[in-house]
Amino acid sequence: MTSGSYFAFKTVDWANMSAATWETIWMTIVSMIAVAILGVLLGLLLFETTASENIWVKVLNAVVSFLVNVFRSIPFIILIMLLLPITKNLVGTIIGPTAALPSLIVSAAPFYARMVELAFHEIDRGVIEAAESMGATGWQIVYKVLLPESMPALVSGATVTTISLIGYTAMAGAIGAGGLGNLAYIDGFQANNNTIVLVATVIIVIIVFAFQFIGDFLVRRIDKRTL
Amino acid sequence: MIEFKDVTKTFTSKDGDLTAVSDVNLNIDDGEIYGIVGYSGAGKSTLTRMLNGLETPTSGEIDINGDQITALSGIELRKKRQKIGMIFQHFNLLWSRTVIQNIMFPLEVAGMSRKARQEKAQHLVDLVGLTGREHSYPSELSGGQKQRVGIARALANDPEILISDEATSALDPQTTDEVLDLLLEINKKMNLSIVLITHEMHAIRKICDHVAVMDDGKVVEQGTVFNVFRNPKQEITKRFVSEEVDPALTDTNRIVEDLIKSYPDGTIVQLVFHGDQAKLPIVSEMIHEFPKLQVSIIEGSIHQTQEGSIGSLYLQITGNKESMDGALDLLKKMRVETEVIHRD
Numbered sequence: 036m037t038s039g040s041y042f043a044f045k046t047v048d049w050a051n052m053s054a055a056t057w058e059t060i061w062m063t064i065v066s067m068i069a070v071a072i073l074g075v076l077l078g079l080l081l082f083e084t085t086a087s088e089n090i091w092v093k094v095l096n097a098v099v100s101f102l103v104n105v106f107r108s109i110p111f112i113i114l115i116m117l118l119l120p121i122t123k124n125l126v127g128t129i130i131g132p133t134a135a136l137p138s139l140i141v142s143a144a145p146f147y148a149r150m151v152e153l154a155f156h157e158i159d160r161g162v163i164e165a166a167e168s169m170g171a172t173g174w175q176i177v178y179k180v181l182l183p184e185s186m187p188a189l190v191s192g193a194t195v196t197t198i199s200l201i202g203y204t205a206m207a208g209a210i211g212a213g214g215l216g217n218l219a220y221i222d223g224f225q226a227n228n229n230t231i232v233l234v235a236t237v238i239i240v241i242i243v244f245a246f247q248f249i250g251d252f253l254v255r256r257i258d259k260r261t262l
Numbered sequence: 263m264i265e266f267k268d269v270t271k272t273f274t275s276k277d278g279d280l281t282a283v284s285d286v287n288l289n290i291d292d293g294e295i296y297g298i299v300g301y302s303g304a305g306k307s308t309l310t311r312m313l314n315g316l317e318t319p320t321s322g323e324i325d326i327n328g329d330q331i332t333a334l335s336g337i338e339l340r341k342k343r344q345k346i347g348m349i350f351q352h353f354n355l356l357w358s359r360t361v362i363q364n365i366m367f368p369l370e371v372a373g374m375s376r377k378a379r380q381e382k383a384q385h386l387v388d389l390v391g392l393t394g395r396e397h398s399y400p401s402e403l404s405g406g407q408k409q410r411v412g413i414a415r416a417l418a419n420d421p422e423i424l425i426s427d428e429a430t431s432a433l434d435p436q437t438t439d440e441v442l443d444l445l446l447e448i449n450k451k452m453n454l455s456i457v458l459i460t461h462e463m464h465a466i467r468k469i470c471d472h473v474a475v476m477d478d479g480k481v482v483e484q485g486t487v488f489n490v491f492r493n494p495k496q497e498i499t500k501r502f503v504s505e506e507v508d509p510a511l512t513d514t515n516r517i518v519e520d521l522i523k524s525y526p527d528g529t530i531v532q533l534v535f536h537g538d539q540a541k542l543p544i545v546s547e548m549i550h551e552f553p554k555l556q557v558s559i560i561e562g563s564i565h566q567t568q569e570g571s572i573g574s575l576y577l578q579i580t581g582n583k584e585s586m587d588g589a590l591d592l593l594k595k596m597r598v599e600t601e602v603i604h605r606d
Contacts, residue, residue: 159352165348169348170340172340183356259399
């Protein structure tokens, strides 16, 4: 058997491959849930603090906005290293899928927060004002107007974020987080087995397509703006 | 009863201060439809936004049924807002909700139980004539239907007043009339005060009892619609009234000139009606009394206002001098304002 072949499927340990696939999916979903919650909260904070007259609110907006920009600019691979001590404290280890979560969340949440802020800004100002004129409280406006009216944008933003998270899980895998990235790196690249790399790639592409499909489907279902 | 007392609103910006509303005093009685007319930028929207506290006046005071809006805040203001319905030029419906869910929105805000909300909203759907469309989304409705949803939503919490902020400005003439008819019907049925902001004199004439004309932040003229139409004092009011009473004024002039050329021997008179005369058979009376006269109508427009009819009619009359003089006397006797535009 030639080493370096892409099609030596007999060399693939399918049990390992399947375990790695589930690790990737698990990391993606768990981190995405956290990113969605954090991102919506951060995005809401950014949205609500924009255009305020109050000096302290302005300062808060500037600080949050700055932090979001900083974390969005740090390359993911460096962010992992930067967060290693924190991860160790939080999770107790720096190896395995769970250890990847903090850096996945910290890198994607600011990214998603900006999308959320943008989605809120795209809501017709008049609709928010109409709700105000009906006597709605701030929170009622958030969960009865802002969230439902921006839902298609929130879901498509979450789809994009999920897909970049899948990419990040592979990168995190390369330095020990498990999943398909880890498998492709250790069993594929380091063992000079291109088949493993190819199979891992195909599975990742399928996962990406699946999330994209689900996202598009949900957006079409939710969006009632044009019928 | 709504009272504006010396209300002024100044916006401060980097480019200096802008006084949007200046020293406005208005009294709006219960159950009436009060029109506020003005061109865009006249301050009429700012004025009404102060009614529900979306803007606070820089100085002055606004009372609605004894509650001083300017003094309310927090939960009290929100409670009061529930009693002030508002409809908008661009409807401002939530696209993510169906017709009935949109109407339930203010009821949810007011904390009504699910079952009571359903019943109330269904009743309102029927009231505004959207029965059968309750589960449609706004994107499936026409402009007029959307505004009906807006009206139902504004009525949901049994408001004390209804504010209409250019609510017909985005609609075509026929739909405008339908929506105005609905507002009038609601006003009569529920004895609900309506404040109607518009730049269309047509809307004022059709349903309002009183009108205030705004220009550059000030109320420059106010009174009953009937009086303001009949006898506009300010230049801007005259402009608004002329747009409405005789939109084809220039056309008529041209026709009159042509007719003078074609029938140099005829007499052309303009009859102006205000009030009950328009109901009398004035022209047929005239022909009956003076059968030798030939009468043809050149142009005419009669409008119904809440207090009577107003309008004008151009007639070309040919015949002998005696009959002609007699006819003009008769018109005077019937107290029709008559102007001889051309007499051979």
